[in-house]
Structures are given as C-alpha cells and as structure tokens.
Amino acid sequence: MDALQDRFKSQKLSTSPVKVTKICCIGAGYVGGPTCAVIALKCPHIQVTIVDLNEARVDAWNSEDFKLPIYEPGLEEVVRKARGRNLFFSTDVDKGIQDADLIFVSVNTPTKKSGVGAGFAADLNYVELATRRIAAVANSSKIVVEKSTVPCRTAESMRTILEANSKPGCHFDILSNPEFLAEGTAISDLFAPDRVLIGSLQTPEGIAACVALKDVYKNWVPAEKVLTVGLWSSELSKLAANAMLAQRISSINALSAICEATGANIDEVAHAVGKDTRVGPKFLKASVGFGGSCFQKDILNLVYLSESLHLPEVAAYWRQVVEMNEYQKRRFAKTVVDTLFNTITGKRIAVLGFAFKADTGDTRESAAISLIRDFQDERALVNVYDPQVPHDQIWLDLQEASPRLPIEQIKKQVTICPSALEACRNAEAVVIATEWAEFREIDWEAVYKNMNKPAFVFDGRLLVDAEKLRKIGFKVTSIGRGERL
Numbered sequence: 001m002d003a004l005q006d007r008f009k010s011q012k013l014s015t016s017p018v019k020v021t022k023i024c025c026i027g028a029g030y031v032g033g034p035t036c037a038v039i040a041l042k043c044p045h046i047q048v049t050i051v052d053l054n055e056a057r058v059d060a061w062n063s064e065d066f067k068l069p070i071y072e073p074g075l076e077e078v079v080r081k082a083r084g085r086n087l088f089f090s091t092d093v094d095k096g097i098q099d100a101d102l103i104f105v106s107v108n109t110p111t112k113k114s115g116v117g118a119g120f121a122a123d124l125n126y127v128e129l130a131t132r133r134i135a136a137v138a139n140s141s142k143i144v145v146e147k148s149t150v151p152c153r154t155a156e157s158m159r160t161i162l163e164a165n166s167k168p169g170c171h172f173d174i175l176s177n178p179e180f181l182a183e184g185t186a187i188s189d190l191f192a193p194d195r196v197l198i199g200s201l202q203t204p205e206g207i208a209a210c211v212a213l214k215d216v217y218k219n220w221v222p223a224e225k226v227l228t229v230g231l232w233s234s235e236l237s238k239l240a241a242n243a244m245l246a247q248r249i250s251s252i253n254a255l256s257a258i259c260e261a262t263g264a265n266i267d268e269v270a271h272a273v274g275k276d277t278r279v280g281p282k283f284l285k286a287s288v289g290f291g292g293s294c295f296q297k298d299i300l301n302l303v304y305l306s307e308s309l310h311l312p313e314v315a316a317y318w319r320q321v322v323e324m325n326e327y328q329k330r331r332f333a334k335t336v337v338d339t340l341f342n343t344i345t346g347k348r349i350a351v352l353g354f355a356f357k358a359d360t361g362d363t364r365e366s367a368a369i370s371l372i373r374d375f376q377d378e379r380a381l382v383n384v385y386d387p388q389v390p391h392d393q394i395w396l397d398l399q400e401a402s403p404r405l406p407i408e409q410i411k412k413q414v415t416i417c418p419s420a421l422e423a424c425r426n427a428e429a430v431v432i433a434t435e436w437a438e439f440r441e442i443d444w445e446a447v448y449k450n451m452n453k454p455a456f457v458f459d460g461r462l463l464v465d466a467e468k469l470r471k472i473g474f475k476v477t478s479i480g481r482g483e484r485l
C-alpha cells in the first residue's frame with residue numbers, strides 16, 4: 001500500500017480523492033508542450049489543453065504539416081498521435097482554466113534583468129500573472145501545479161494570491177511538480193523518468209491533491225518512481241538537482257585546465273574518477289562550458305535565495321560554479337587567439353554548432369554565443385553553421401550579446417552558412433561548439449582542402465578523433481588534452 005494513500009486513510013479524510021479528467025497547461029514552451037503532450041498520449045481518458053498567449057507558438061503546435069515550434073526528437077510522433085484526440089493547443093487561456101480540474105503552470109521564470117535581485121533572482125512575473133488569471137476566471141475548485149522552476153516558497157505566494165482573489169465556492173490546492181527533462185532527450189526522459197517529484201502541503205486537502213496527480217502519472221510511471229514530499233522540499237530539490245549537475249561540469253572543466261597544463265587527458269581522468277560507483281560516470285564530459293536555459297538561471301536563483309537567507313558562504317559556494325563556467329568559455333576563446341599567433345583580426349573562423357547542446361534548436365545561454373562575441377571583439381570574421389537553429393534566432397542572440405553594435409556591423413563580421421563544409425571554406429580555424437553527431441561524420445579531407453593553411457581545429461566538445469585529423473594535416477587542440485597541435 002502506498003504510504004500516501006495510507007496517510008490519506010489514517011487521517012479519515014472527509015475530502016474524497018479527486019479524479020482528474022481535464023488538464024490545462026499554461027505555457028506551451030519547451031516544458032509545457034512535451035510534458036503535456038506525453039500526458040495526453042499516455043492518458044487517453046484525460047483531455048489535455050495546452051494554452052499560451054503567444055499566438056505564433058500555438059499556431060505552430062497546431063500546424064497541419066507538424067512544423068512544431070520546438071525541435072525535439074520523438075516529439076512530432078507523440079503530437080501526431082494525440083493532437084485532436086485528447087490533446088489541444090489554444091490561445092483561449094480563460095476557457096482552458098475554466099474547463100480543467102488540474103492546471104499546470106509551466107510559464108517561463110527567467111533571471112530578473114532589472115530591479116531588486118537583478119542578475120540573480122528569478123523573475124516571477126509570469127507565474128504571478130498566470131496565477132492571478134486562474135483566480136480571476138476559475139468558477140470551480142482546481143488543483144494548481146507549479147511546473148515551472150521557482151524559488152523555495154513560491155507556492156505560498158501563489159496560494160495567497162489565489163485565496164485573496166477566488167470566487168465564492170472555489171478552492172485551490174497547490175502542488176509542486178518540478179520537471180527534470182533535459183532538452184534533446186525530453187521525450188525519452190518523460191517516457192521513463194528517473195523520478196517524478198510531487199510536493200504538497202501535509203493537510204488532508206494537500207494530500208488528496210497529491211494523490212490525484214500521482215494517479216495521472218501512474219498511467220505509465222511505476223509507483224515507486226513517484227516521490228511525494230513537502231512543498232518546500234520539492235521546490236528546493238529542483239534547484240538543488242540543477243546546481244549539483246552543473247557543479248559536476250564545472251568540476252570537470254576546472255580539471256580540464258589542469259590537464260592542458262600538465263599533459264594529462266581529461267577523458268581518461270573522467271573515466272577513472274567516474275568508475276568509482278560513489279561518483280558515477282555521467283555528466284563528466286569536459287566542454288567549452290555548459291549552456292541552456294536552466295543551469296545558470298537556477299544556480300543564480302539559489303545564490304540569491306542563500307543571500308536573502310543571510311547565508312553568504314553558501315551563496316559564494318554556488319556562485320563559483322557559474323564563475324568557473326564563465327572562465328571556461330573565456331579560456332577557450334583565448335586559446336584560439338593564442339594559438340593563431342596571438343591575433344585573429346581579419347581571420348575567418350568557422351564555428352560549428354550554435355545550439356547549447358546537440359539535438360535541440362534551443363540557443364539559450366549557448367557557449368557559442370559568447371565565443372562568437374569574443375571573436376567579434378577581436379575583429380575576426382565568423383562563419384556559423386548549425387543544423388537546427390533558425391537564422392533569425394542566431395541574429396537575435398548575437399545582437400543581444402553585443403547590444404552596442406548595429407546589426408549591419410554584426411552581419412559584416414558574421415555569415416550564417418548552409419552546411420559545415422561551406423562554413424569551413426577559406427577559414428583559418430574550425431571551432432566545434434556543439435556536439436552534433438554530424439560534425440563527427442564531416443568529410444574532413446574536403447574541409448582541409450578548402451581551408452587556409454595551417455588549418456586549425458579547436459574541439460570544444462571532445463567530439464572528433466584528433467589523431468585522425470592530425471594525419472590529414474590539421475593542427476588540433478582539444479579541451480582538456482595536454483598534447484596539442
């Protein structure tokens with residue numbers, strides 16, 4: 001017998017368990033879209049409506065040719081099976097809220113850009129607006145689920161807003177159900193999660209709401225993988241998980257600098273360390289630096305939380321994980337300049353990959369953006385190629401990274417190319433910024449022929465066979481490898 005059901009019975013609840021038949025998800029982004037599409041696929045008896053204020057995004061989710069707004073392996077197949085059956089995308093947020101018995105709040109929570117906590121705290125404006133909308137339009141009781149990543153105790157603010165603004169007879173139970181999917185593997189992560197975490201208040205109503213959500217996941221997730229905890233533990237666990245994952249990458253990247261200085265090989269070190277079952281082999285791949293919309297934002301959020309709680313040593317500890325990541329990106333760009341005889345002015349550099357990792361078109365906090373900005377500052381010419389990132393997105397990111405440069409100037413220095421081979425034509429150096437599998441398969445002989453000599457390769461992802469490339473004639477520098485060129 002499930003411990004939660006036990007508790008439920010032992011508390012002799014007058015509240016009977018809620019049966020969820022209609023779900024609404026506010027936010028049709030990287031999390032709301034895939035998560036709720038998978039719920040719809042696995043729970044054909046539940047109607048799932050994903051709503052968003054962004055009309056273009058909703059149109060893309062509804063597009064006849066399935067040109068979905070995000071690229072994620074396996075996602076199109078899920079949407080093809082469920083859309084129109086029990087999965088719907090809409091801009092009618094109010095109707096979505098009114099019809100549902102359970103509402104996921106899956107809106108963005110970026111780092112604040114101005115005001116108190118700027119640069120660190122999470123901007124909770126979108127969460128607050130969505131919560132206020134729920135209170136304003138709901139005409140029956142709802143379970144409201146925090147899916148967005150939020151600071152510890154955000155659920156309390158949501159509850160205060162809901163209780164202060166609800167219509168008579170409407171009751172809201174708040175759950176925390178953070179999402180742990182990684183982009184690029186979102187669908188397989190959702191199909192077989194390591195765990196599903198549900199946080200609730202330990203009141204009869206809170207526990208009843210928790211059981212209702214647990215029942216949804218039970219349609220495909222083994223019961224023992226659904227962890228039920230208190231609300232604040234659930235909120236903090238999400239920040240903690242990301243901080244500890246990012247900390248592993250910063251640790252291995254810090255060691256990569258020592259490898260380069262000593263002649264040790266970071267892959268060998270990672271392999272040896274990861275063989276200890278207490279450490280484990282995953283997430284020890286040295287790189288040009290972690291990117292993505294979550295790691296940096298969530299650690300900064302934890303730093304802010306620690307400072308607000310008057311724990312400066314704790315804040316400094318976590319801040320160092322982000323600082324090491326910045327150092328790694330700068331260090332890599334400097335290696336390129338140093339190796340190309342201390343100047344890249346007027347030289348053409350091919351940057352392969354713009355997404356923050358392979359198998360996604362997402363560029364948020366991508367290391368490629370800071371690399372290209374540093375190359376631009378050195379007045380280099382940059383050719384970029386990425387198999388998934390839309391060109392408009394590349395221009396937007398580069399403009400945001402160098403706000404003082406007019407876009408015409410950026411376009412004079414940067415060219416977006418249709419293939420890796422084209423990007424490398426007449427270049428002095430190739431920089432591998434994203435670990436797309438296709439970069440391993442490039443016809444490197446052809447690349448070499450088309451490049452200026454000496455032809456340099458800088459592997460920021462430990463992706464290519466350096467020895468093979470050296471035999472062709474390339475001078476290769478790989479992150480965390482003592483041997484160079």
Ligand SMILES: NC(=O)c1ccc[n+]([C@@H]2O[C@H](COP(=O)([O-])OP(=O)(O)OC[C@H]3O[C@@H](n4cnc5c(N)ncnc54)[C@H](O)[C@@H]3O)[C@@H](O)[C@H]2O)c1
Nearest residue numbers: 027028029030031052053054107108109126130148149179
């Ligand atoms: N991207 C990931 O891999 C990932 C993984 C786990 C958790 N998270 C967390 O999940 C949350 C969402 O992330 P995301 O990457 O999906 O963001 P996103 O920007 O891709 O999507 C958020 C969507 O919410 C919509 N929105 C904002 N306010 C709204 C409102 N009031 N009403 C209706 N729609 C509204 C936006 O238009 C946008 O389309 C964040 O808190 C993030 O930290 C993200």
Ligand SMILES: O=c1ccn([C@@H]2O[C@H](COP(=O)(O)OP(=O)(O)O[C@H]3O[C@H](CO)[C@@H](O)[C@H](O)[C@H]3O)[C@@H](O)[C@H]2O)c(=O)[nH]1
Nearest residue numbers: 179180181182183249283284285287290291292294356357
């Ligand atoms: O050994 C590694 C593993 C990852 N990375 C880089 O780290 C970044 C983040 O990668 P990953 O964690 O795989 O992707 P995300 O989609 O950012 O997923 C993270 O952030 C999500 C949002 O909170 C969480 O849900 C996930 O559990 C967590 O893995 C990327 O730039 C990767 O290239 C490395 O450099 N070395």
